[in-house]
Amino acid sequence: MKEHKFVDVNEISMIYHTISGETKALDQLSFDVKKGEIVSIVGPSGCGKSTILSIIAGLLKPTSGEVFIDNKEVDGTNKKVGYMFQSDHLFPWRNIMANVLIGLEIQKKLSEESIARVSKLLDTYGLGDFKAHYPHQLSGGMRQRVALIRTLATEPDLLLLDEPFSALDYQSRLAVSDDIAKIIKSEEKTAIMVTHDIAEAISMSDRVILLSKRPATTKCIYDIQLTCEGADEFSPIKCREAPEFRHYFNKIWKELDVYVK
Amino acid sequence: MLSKNKEVEHSNFSPSHLEFLKSVRQYKLKITLSQIGILVGFLLLWEIAARLAWIDTFFTSKPSSILLLIQDLSRDGSIFKHTGISVFEAIVGFVIGTILGTSIAILLWWSEFFAKVFDPYLVVLNALPKIALGPIIIIWAGAGMRGIIVTALTISLVVTILSTYNGFKEVDSEKVKMLQTFGATKLQILQKVVFPASIPNMINTMKINIGMSWIGVIVGEFLVSKAGLGYLIVYGGQVFRLDIVMAGVIILALATAIMYQLISKLESRFVKWR
Numbered sequence: 001m002k003e004h005k006f007v008d009v010n011e012i013s014m015i016y017h018t019i020s021g022e023t024k025a026l027d028q029l030s031f032d033v034k035k036g037e038i039v040s041i042v043g044p045s046g047c048g049k050s051t052i053l054s055i056i057a058g059l060l061k062p063t064s065g066e067v068f069i070d071n072k073e074v075d076g077t078n079k080k081v082g083y084m085f086q087s088d089h090l091f092p093w094r095n096i097m098a099n100v101l102i103g104l105e106i107q108k109k110l111s112e113e114s115i116a117r118v119s120k121l122l123d124t125y126g127l128g129d130f131k132a133h134y135p136h137q138l139s140g141g142m143r144q145r146v147a148l149i150r151t152l153a154t155e156p157d158l159l160l161l162d163e164p165f166s167a168l169d170y171q172s173r174l175a176v177s178d179d180i181a182k183i184i185k186s187e188e189k190t191a192i193m194v195t196h197d198i199a200e201a202i203s204m205s206d207r208v209i210l211l212s213k214r215p216a217t218t219k220c221i222y223d224i225q226l227t228c229e230g231a232d233e234f235s236p237i238k239c240r241e242a243p244e245f246r247h248y249f250n251k252i253w254k255e256l257d258v259y260v261k
Numbered sequence: 262m263l264s265k266n267k268e269v270e271h272s273n274f275s276p277s278h279l280e281f282l283k284s285v286r287q288y289k290l291k292i293t294l295s296q297i298g299i300l301v302g303f304l305l306l307w308e309i310a311a312r313l314a315w316i317d318t319f320f321t322s323k324p325s326s327i328l329l330l331i332q333d334l335s336r337d338g339s340i341f342k343h344t345g346i347s348v349f350e351a352i353v354g355f356v357i358g359t360i361l362g363t364s365i366a367i368l369l370w371w372s373e374f375f376a377k378v379f380d381p382y383l384v385v386l387n388a389l390p391k392i393a394l395g396p397i398i399i400i401w402a403g404a405g406m407r408g409i410i411v412t413a414l415t416i417s418l419v420v421t422i423l424s425t426y427n428g429f430k431e432v433d434s435e436k437v438k439m440l441q442t443f444g445a446t447k448l449q450i451l452q453k454v455v456f457p458a459s460i461p462n463m464i465n466t467m468k469i470n471i472g473m474s475w476i477g478v479i480v481g482e483f484l485v486s487k488a489g490l491g492y493l494i495v496y497g498g499q500v501f502r503l504d505i506v507m508a509g510v511i512i513l514a515l516a517t518a519i520m521y522q523l524i525s526k527l528e529s530r531f532v533k534w535r
Contacts, residue, residue: 057442083442089435093457102453103443154443 005068006190007033007056007158012065013215014051025051027215028065033207035157038184038191040201042252043211043219049194052216053160056192057083069158079107082156086163088147090135096122096146097131103154118153125149125183141172148180152187159184161193165200177204178237185234198256202226202248203236210255220255224248322503327511330504344512347478347490350406351520354413355474359467361414362421367451369422370429387423391416392480404485412484413477417470424469428462429455464528471520479513490516 014026025048033039041049054060056067058077067074069081082103090099100118104110122128125145135143144164151159164180165173181204184191195201201208208222226242239245274282304324310316311323318326334340369376395412402411432455440450482491490513497505 059438059441077442077444079444081442083439085435085439087435089433089439091436091454091457093460102440106440106443106445106449106453 004034005032006035006037006070007192008068009052009056010066010068012052012055012062012067014048014055014060015063024215026055026062027217029211029217030065031209031218031221033190033192035190036188037207038181038193038205039207039209040193040195040205041209041211042195042198042201042256043216044213044256045196047211047214047216049211049216050162053083053162053192053194056158057081057160079154080157082151082154082159084148084151084159084161084164087167088135088140088143090143090146090150092135095132095134096127096138099135100146100150100153103150107154109154114153118149121149121152122146125179139172140168141176144168144172144176145179145183148183152183152189157190159189159191161191161195163195164193166196173200174237178235181236182234198249198252199240199245200236202245202252203239208248208252210252222248222252318503319501320503322507326504327507330508331512334508340508340512343488343490343493343509344516346406346486346488347482347513348516348520350409350413350478350481350489351471351474351516354410354417354477355467355471357410358414358417358421358470358474362418362466362470363425363463365422366425366429369426370451370455371447376426383419383423387419391419391477395480395484399481399485406486408485409478409481409489412481413474416477416480417473420473421466421470424466425459425463428459428466431462432458461528461532464524464531467524467527468521471524472517475513475517 009029009031011028011030012026013024013028016023016025029052031039041052043049051060055062056069056074058074058081069078090096091102094102097119100122101110101115104114104118119128119131122131127142127146127149130138130142135146138146144167148164161180165177168176177200193201193205202224203226205224208224210219210222211217212219226239226244307321308324311318311321331340369379391412394415398411398415399408402408436454436458437450440454445453478489479491479494482489483495486492490509494506494509494513497503497507497509
């Protein structure tokens with residue numbers, strides 16, 4: 001069944017060393033993600049969620065264990081992987097178009113064709129009029145959408161989202177998470193999202209992975225099946241109205257609660 | 262949300278807003294007039310005090326004779342020669358200091374080991390009053406223009422290295438990480454984020470630097486030269502011609518102010534996005 005596992009995280013452990021001691025962040029953690037899935041990782045704060053993404057992205061090397069993406073072992077950064085951060089990290093000295101092209105610039109893939117493709121992405125997702133604007137002229141929600149398009153520009157198959165909405169206010173957060181989940185689905189990407197917002201995790205993802213407190217290990221995995229009404233189009237906001245939503249929420253909340261104390 | 266274009270808004274200002282703009286303009290005018298007033302008042306008081314012999318012009322000179330002297334010196338062209346030499350020395354010292362300092366800062370950023378090893382040396386060199394090195398530099402680099410430029414360079418270099426390097430280190434590490442996820446090399450990180458993000462800091466460093474270069478030039482000229490504004494000032498002092506000293510200082514003040522303004526222009530050009 002290995003073909004089905006697009007991302008295979010296999011018993012990874014991570015120990016951080018400092019002069020004053022060592023901290024075990026991850027302990028024999030395993031999970032896998034199928035192609036086209038959105039999977040959320042939820043856990044108590046400080047349990048090492050971001051560490052997992054850094055390891056999958058190849059920015060950190062796990063102390064033991066291995067990660068496979070598309071059956072290839074991760075060793076250093078990988079062009080198949082796109083990373084999206086908590087804050088947008090747009091460069092204030094570049095306009096929106098130049099910001100979005102930075103990944104292609106670094107991978108030396110700038111061409112008329114790739115520029116046209118990225119330009120079309122901006123048009124499709126409502127940012128077409130702002131290509132010549134500078135980041136400080138855009139709202140937080142718009143900036144986060146620009147950041148997603150910057151990540152999509154290099155055509156990654158796997159997106160890693162590290163609490164991508166936590167810097168936004170509540171209204172924009174709802175709207176942008178809805179937008180971004182739709183974009184990920186319509187571009188047919190696979191995504192792993194770290195969040196501490198249980199509702200966000202349930203509404204956006206196909207599966208939710210719950211981690212224990214540090215050293216983190218997989219506690220339980222929930223398959224999310226929501227009956228979204230009038231679902232001709234996937235929409236996380238509408239999914240929040242599904243009757244099962246509250247049921248999942250309570251279950252995850254209870255599991256988390258034990259460890260919050 | 263998106264800030265609207267300012268020109269579009271101009272046409273439909275309310276009367277109260279126009280009133281507000283007017284009061285802002287008047288306030289600014291008041292500041293400018295007061296600034297000019299202080300200068301004119303000071304010069305007038307000086308001139309009157311000198312003419313009515315309240316003060317001894319042997320020690321203070323007076324504005325009219327300083328002006329006459331500047332006129333005389335510009336008629337025979339010597340004022341331009343002295344100013345030109347000093348300006349040239351200051352610019353060469355400044356340019357070499359900026360380029361060399363920035364290059365060394367890049368080197369320190371590139372290798373943390375290197376930076377840690379050189380840290381105590383830089384701290385000591387930074388704390389040392391570089392003017393004390395003047396005589397050594399003059400002996401090593403020669404008692405001419407070369408010695409003066411090296412003095413200017415010595416004074417500005419360490420400050421440039423330290424503040425540029427610190428600026429590099431303050432660049433958001435998350436932005437660097439963002440580029441790394443695209444597979445950026447160290448050179449690309451320098452080129453795409455560290456350097457552009459440090460431009461405002463580097464321009465501030467240049468502003469400090471230009472002052473430092475001038476200190477170096479004047480000190481160097483005090484020590485050795487046969488021409489330049491520093492020479493003019495020292496010469497004036499030695500022969501007790503206070504009008505020469507004052508003329509030198511005034512021209513020096515003008516020259517440094519102009520160079521400072523040029524760098525500010527550079528700033529508004531390069532840091533538009535702020």
